[in-house]
Each structure stands twice: as C-alpha cells, then as structure tokens.
Amino acid sequence: MISRRACFRNLLQSLRTGSTASKLRSSNCFTSRTAPSLQPVVELSPDSDDEYADVDWDNLGFSLRPTDYMYITKCTGGDSFEEGHLSRYGNIELSPSAGVLNYGQGLFEGTKAYRRENGRLCLFRPDQNAIRMQVGAERMCMPSPSIHQFVEAVKQTAFANKRWQIPPPGKGSLYIRPLLMGSGPVLGLGPAPECTFLIYASPVGNYFKEGLAPLNLFIDDEYHRATRGGAGGVKTITNYSPVLKALTRAKSRGFSDVLYLDSVYKKNIEEVSSCNVFIVKDNVISTPATGGTILEGVTRKSIIDIALDHGYQVKEQCIPVEEVMEADEVFCTGTAVGVAAVGSITYQGKRVEYKMGDQCVSQELFSTYMEIQKGDIEDKKGWILEID
Ligand SMILES: Cc1ncc(COP(=O)(O)O)c(C=O)c1O
Numbered sequence: 001m002i003s004r005r006a007c008f009r010n011l012l013q014s015l016r017t018g019s020t021a022s023k024l025r026s027s028n029c030f031t032s033r034t035a036p037s038l039q040p041v042v043e044l045s046p047d048s049d050d051e052y053a054d055v056d057w058d059n060l061g062f063s064l065r066p067t068d069y070m071y072i073t074k075c076t077g078g079d080s081f082e083e084g085h086l087s088r089y090g091n092i093e094l095s096p097s098a099g100v101l102n103y104g105q106g107l108f109e110g111t112k113a114y115r116r117e118n119g120r121l122c123l124f125r126p127d128q129n130a131i132r133m134q135v136g137a138e139r140m141c142m143p144s145p146s147i148h149q150f151v152e153a154v155k156q157t158a159f160a161n162k163r164w165q166i167p168p169p170g171k172g173s174l175y176i177r178p179l180l181m182g183s184g185p186v187l188g189l190g191p192a193p194e195c196t197f198l199i200y201a202s203p204v205g206n207y208f209k210e211g212l213a214p215l216n217l218f219i220d221d222e223y224h225r226a227t228r229g230g231a232g233g234v235k236t237i238t239n240y241s242p243v244l245k246a247l248t249r250a251k252s253r254g255f256s257d258v259l260y261l262d263s264v265y266k267k268n269i270e271e272v273s274s275c276n277v278f279i280v281k282d283n284v285i286s287t288p289a290t291g292g293t294i295l296e297g298v299t300r301k302s303i304i305d306i307a308l309d310h311g312y313q314v315k316e317q318c319i320p321v322e323e324v325m326e327a328d329e330v331f332c333t334g335t336a337v338g339v340a341a342v343g344s345i346t347y348q349g350k351r352v353e354y355k356m357g358d359q360c361v362s363q364e365l366f367s368t369y370m371e372i373q374k375g376d377i378e379d380k381k382g383w384i385l386e387i388d
Helices: 004-016 020-026 099-103 126-139 147-160 241-252 298-309 321-325 361-374
Strands: 040-043 069-076 085-088 090-092 106-108 111-115 121-124 173-182 194-204 215-220 257-261 269-272 276-281 284-288 313-317 329-334 338-347 350-353 384-386
Touching: 069 147, 085 147, 099 173, 106 126, 111 147, 121 147, 126 147, 126 173, 126 298, 147 173, 147 194, 215 241, 241 257, 269 276, 269 284, 276 298, 276 321, 276 361, 284 298, 298 313, 298 329, 298 338, 298 361, 321 338, 329 361, 338 361
Parallel strands: 215 257, 215 338, 284 313
Antiparallel strands: 040 090, 069 085, 069 194, 106 173, 111 121, 111 173, 121 384, 173 194, 257 269, 276 284, 276 329, 329 338, 338 350
16 A cells, blocks of 8 residues: 555655646545636746755745645535645635635634754644634634644645755744635625635745844834734734734834734733733743733743743733833744844833843743754653654
C-alpha cells in the first residue's frame, strides 16, 4: 500500500508536470471537486525542482512572497466542507456580490511552519488556530472546517511549500494564512450561501522593520480597535482595515505600532494592532483580560503557561494606562511578532522607557518558547506537530 507521504509526493509531482486539475481528480489520495464560483485562474509562482527556493533570507521582512501551492475547499449549504485540494498558488475568481466583498464576511488565521536543526518540519499549536476559527465562524455566521480538516489542510499546505522553509533553522519561517470567507453571492445583508476555506503561505522574517530592536508604541485615545458587543475578540477581517488610520498615522510619526484603549472608559489598555500586550511590575506579569474586545492570541496563551511554569504570578485583568506608564517592562506577543520587547510608550505627549535586554522577563519567556519550538527542551505540553 502506498504511504500517505509517497502519495503526497506523487501528487506534487503531478502538479508540477501540468494538467493540474485532471491529475488532482485522478489522484487516489486527494480528491478534487470542481469549484465553479471559485477557481484559481492565474498561476503566479514559478515552479522549480530546486530543493530550496531562492530567497534572500537575511533581508526577509514580513511581506508577501508567493509560494507554489494553496489549499482550497468550499461549503455550499449544510455545515460540512468538501474534501479540499491543493492547487497552484494563484488568483481566485469571486462573484462581485460575494459576501466577503460586500459585507466583510471573512476571517483569517496565522500560524507558522518552521524547520528544526534536525531538518524536520514543524507546526506550533495549529489546533488552537482551528478552534479560534470555529469560534470566529460562529460569530460571523459561517460554517467552519473541523479541527481535523483545518490541521490537515495546514499540514498539506506547509508540506507542499516545504522548499520555502529554510536551512539553516532560525532565519525565518513559512507563515501560513488560512482564510474563511463568504464567497457566495448576496445582495441583501445576510450570510453568503457558499463559504470558501483557503490557505496560502509566504516565507517571512521579522514582522516589524525594527527587527529584534525594541518597539516604540503610541497609545491612541482617538481611534479604538474594538467595541463591546462587537467582534474584536475574533479574527475577522473587519477588525483590521479600521486600524489602518491610527497605524499609518503612528508610523508616520516614527512609532512602531499603536496600543489601543478600551472604547468605553478610554483608560484601559487592550492590545496592539496585530499582537497582545503584557506588562511586568515587581516581577508580576499582567495582561488585559479577554472579554470580547481582545483577540485571545495563541502566543499569549502559550506565554502565560510558560510564565506560570517559571513560577511567575500572572494576572489577566483590567490594566489602566497609568499602570502601564509605571511598569518595569512591557512586551508584545503574536505568531508574527514572537515575543517583542517594548522600549517605550508615548501617551498624551509623555514618553516612558522600559527595561530591556537579556535579563528581562520577556527574554526569559521567549527563550523557553523558542527552545520548545526548536526541540531544545522537551515539549511536555504537546504543542509541536511534526509534519514530515
Ligand atoms: C489583533 C491581534 N491580537 C493578537 C494577535 C496574536 O495572536 P497569535 O498569538 O495567535 O498570533 C494577533 C495575531 O494574529 C492579532 O491580529
């Protein structure tokens, strides 16, 4: 019997040698069904048999570098998604009245695949992204892939694009972007009749142009990221464009990003545009409690667990901006940013600076987080999924 891995290789080979759709249909391990309203129509990325893609890994920031394959499936009526398939990375065709285009019915996720020193490809807690997508889908009135289907799809996408994952380890990773969207046509406001689950990938380096240098955050008391009863707690696409105004203004003034305040009292910190935030005062770690306006980051959750294991007291609570201004340390967490030290925060014209460097709590926690990912310390929590 042909192994799943060999089967996968055959599939990739058939994708490389042309007639993608028909070969996918005849493949006995990944069946493809036609997707009339959403077909890849343009092939963008060149294929190659090179073991590793030609990327300037040392200067790689967080920008899109199209890879070879994407995964796609859809759900038309009912709650289940069809068996998905890989196809060459390319543009997709959407109805002008697709729910995602007209009413923003969409979610995204972000996770990373990376290569260990021993050459193995790994994912970090992709089941947590799957669960978050399910919670978000419920909020946005969409069906969601099962946890198993989500994780399998992420594995397939990572493995199909494995030549974009680098040797030597540590220089970057393959960022994997699952999308769930209302792809069917709607005119009056309502859930789209068809949803598409698609995953693409891009090799990435540091998220912030500062690299590993500390971040300088700006607390914005004019624009808010989320409101009570809104959808700030899920990863809907509609949470991101509204912050662009505050973000571009802060960047034009030389800041790295914006730290948002709650929209009711305008005095408690919530999170940064694309990461969670922690403060450290007298060795006690605090982070804003999630209550529907803050995204429950996978990294946030992991860092809290690591901090507790290291014996720290960790509080998830309301954090008034005055406490932030008096903290010893501030740091941000996220899949894209990792654990990033904050060097300064500016609020209403006042700038405060924080402790940085190797002795910091954030460094200690980040080291353990990385050691678990790299396999330098035992993964007792079952966070790592090896995919080859
Ligand atoms: C608004 C926001 N907060 C926090 C995070 C961090 O979440 P995670 O650690 O799961 O990447 C992200 C990143 O996805 C985000 O977009």
